[in-house]
Amino acid sequence: MIKEEKRKEKEGSMSIWVFVVIIAVWFLLQTYILPKFGIST
DSSP, X not given: OHHHHHHHHHHHHHHHHHHHHHHHXXXXXXXXXXXXXXXXX
């Protein structure tokens, strides 16, 4: 039972990190990458 709870906790924190990485990549695209290609943001 305890192992299952630990695994669920780990999955929850992992999904938060995935969300943070997606936001960071989107922000980088908006600020640096797209303007270099001449795409207005």
